[in-house]
Amino acid sequence: MxxxxxxxxxxxxxxxxxxxxxxxxxxxxxxxxxxxxxxxxxxxxxxxxxVMTSERDEFVYHEMISHVPLFTHPNPKHVLVVGGGDGGVIREVLKHPSVEKAVLAEIDGDVIESSKKFLPSIAGMLEDPRVEVKVGDGFMHIAKSENMYDVILVDSTEPVGPAVNLFTKGFYAGISKALKEDGIFVAQSDNPWFKADLIQTVHRDVKEIFPITKLYTANIPTYPSGLWTFTLGSKTYNPLENQRTAAIDTKYYTKDLHVASFVLPKFVEDLTK
Amino acid sequence: MxxxxxxxxxxxxxxxxxxxxxxxxxxxxxxxxxxxxxxxxxxxxxxxxxVMTSERDEFVYHEMISHVPLFTHPNPKHVLVVGGGDGGVIREVLKHPSVEKAVLAEIDGDVIESSKKFLPSIAGMLEDPRVEVKVGDGFMHIAKSENMYDVILVDSTEPVGPAVNLFTKGFYAGISKALKEDGIFVAQSDNPWFKADLIQTVHRDVKEIFPITKLYTANIPTYPSGLWTFTLGSKTYNPLENQRTAAIDTKYYTKDLHVASFVLPKFVEDLTK
Missing domain, CATH: 2.30.140.10 (Spermidine synthase, tetramerisation domain)
Incomplete structure (x- = not known):
């Protein structure tokens, strides 16, 4: 068959x-x-x-949501990942020696358990002593956190089902409060071919709260259209001006791509205006 | 149904x-x-x-195969398109006022006729007086041309069927001969997720003939993996150093993307080494 x-x-x-x-x-x-x-x-x-993730192409998403903000922040120590139960973002975050603590707030414990069992190359670092796994509502975790994180990464599903709250202005305001005064956040923001409206809405909402708001892209073959976007909101550091570099093992991210990923095709750039 | x-x-x-x-x-x-x-x-x-082309996403491929070399050459007058019977590359080439003559060498006249009938927004410029349509073997047309073109664009299918000769060293040597002493050529060179070997072979072969050989990418959602590559071979001008700019109507290409499209994901960059 x-x-x-x-x-x-x-x-x-x-x-x-x-x-x-x-x-x-x-x-x-x-x-x-x-x-x-x-x-x-x-x-x-x-x-x-x-499709959430696959062994063969997961590196693109996990590297690009993580290293762009972590190489923008001069000294990221405390990182929060909202969603991301497969553990891929945590794995990339832990490649940065400055990181002392990485919290994973995943609503669905079954995602974590299943990933540990069947995606060990992705989820393996969830056992690292620097990691704290909180099975629970990321929105609520954000709501009760204040001035706590250097970087927050929102690795959510699409805005349907459990992730619907993660695409609201209230959530972005909560993230701003949960971040330290020079914090940075990145959220996956879907694709410009089928979800142009979503990208526009996220960009406009994040821009109302964060003085530096920028969109960047990566090619993910198993995601709709293959062209994925990430929305970055930053209080102080500009990813194009404050980039650190350090030797790190990657398959997609490079120091030059860090900059180039912010250069958008015209029809995508137009969504941010 | x-x-x-x-x-x-x-x-x-x-x-x-x-x-x-x-x-x-x-x-x-x-x-x-x-x-x-x-x-x-x-x-x-x-x-x-x-899939060869679609009305909704054709602009990506046609803009990116054309404007990168045409904005690298300081004064492109004579352009040859090998393949490209749908007329989309010709349409983009004609946006450059310097172009006096654009030759289309398409082996399959039925592709041209069908495109004129059902893809008029793509094929419409094939009737322009600057265009000469030659229905015939592009390989043979190249073989008998010498010192004739400023830019040659190879808009072929995959290296199966009629396009198999268009991925050979002999063809690239013919292109070099058909180009003027400061000519540039670009060939579509498939995707790095499923055709990594092809990209490596094309890059190595072109590099043996052209002093400046570079790979660049574009996102094409209806093509395999969504991440497409183009291999550029140039005798004199470097696309990263000799870029002209001019107002031109595009939906994907921008002057900044011209440069950024050469910045490759690490696993793609590795194919060029």
Whole structure:
């Protein structure tokens, strides 16, 4: 039997891939979780039938959401990851020797457990002593934190289901309060081909709160359109002027790409105006 | 009935899209040609079941293969496009006022006729008096040209079927001979996720002939992996040092992206070493 999984990325377009076997399938308290072994991308985590991460291309997203802000901040010590239960962002954050503590606030404990079991190369660093895993609502964790973090990374699903609160102005205000006075945050903000409105809304909302607001991109082949955006909000440091460099092991990020990823195609740049 | 077209981009991965209707389907002298109306991308040309171009995302490929070399050359007058029967590259080339003559050497006349009929926004400029359309073998046209062109653009299909000769060292040598002493050429060179070997081979072969050889990228959502590469070979002008700027109507290309598109993700940069 030849099994193919298809993610409908829009009503009329999607990606389709050959599945060797389903490793796990369950309804968690928050969403449908499937772990599949694909032929092209290795093991892959699906939530509500959307690709979250795969062994083969995960490095792009995890490196780019992490290293751009962490190499902008001069001395990131305390980092919060909201969402990100697969552990990939935590793994990249811990590559920075300055980081003393990395907190993961993931609402769905089943995502963490399943990733530890089936995505060990991604989730392996969740056991590191610098990491504190809090299974709970990231929105609430942000709401009760003040002047605590140097960098906050929002590694959420799309704004449906449990992540809907993570795309609101109230959330960005909470992030600003939870950050120290020179803090930086980055949120994944979807793709410009199918979600142009979302990018515009996020950019406008973040800009009302953070004096430095910028959009950057990365190519993620298993995500809709392959062109992903990240919205960065910063209180003090400009990613294009305050870039640190240090030797670090990466497959996508480079010090030159740090800058180039902010240079947008015209139709994407127009979304930020 | 709900019709979906699926392009298997690898043996185990592909894209799938809803088709409103098939506008044309035929076996030409060289390949299978289908023109379909899709819901997500508008009218779309398929050759041998591979997406060639669509009304919605064609601007990325056509702008990026054209404007990078044409804004690198100080005064491009004579331009040759090999392949490119849909006319999109010609349309972008003609946006440069210096261009006096643009020759299209397309092997398959049916591609031109079908594009004129069903992709008028792409093919419309093929009727321009500056354009000379030669239906015939691009390899042979190159072979008999000498010191004739300022810029040559190779807008081919993948190296299967009629395009197989367009990915050989002999072809690049012919291009060098057909170019003037300060000429530039660009060839589409596929994607780094599924065709890393091809990119390496093309880069190595072009580098043996052109003193300045560089790879650049663009995001094309309907092409495999969404991350497309172009290989540029130049006799004199460096695209990063000799960039002209001029007001021109684009949706993807900008003067800053001209430079940034040469900054590669690490795993892609490694293919050029």
């Amino acid at each position: 030849s099994l193919w999984f298809t993610e409908k990325q829009t009503d009329a377009f999607g990606i389709t891939m050959k599945v060797k076997q389903t490793l796990e399938t369950k309804q968690t308290d928050f969403q449908k979780l499937d772990m599949v072994e694909t032929e092209e991308w290795g093991n892959m985590l699906l939530l509500d039938d959307m | 709900s019709l979906w077209f699926t392009e298997k981009q690898t043996d185990a991965f592909g894209i799938t899209m809803k088709v409103k209707q098939t506008l044309e389907t035929k076996q030409t002298d060289f390949q299978k040609l289908d023109m379909v109306e899709t819901e997500e991308w508008g009218n779309m040309l398929l050759l041998d079941d591979m």
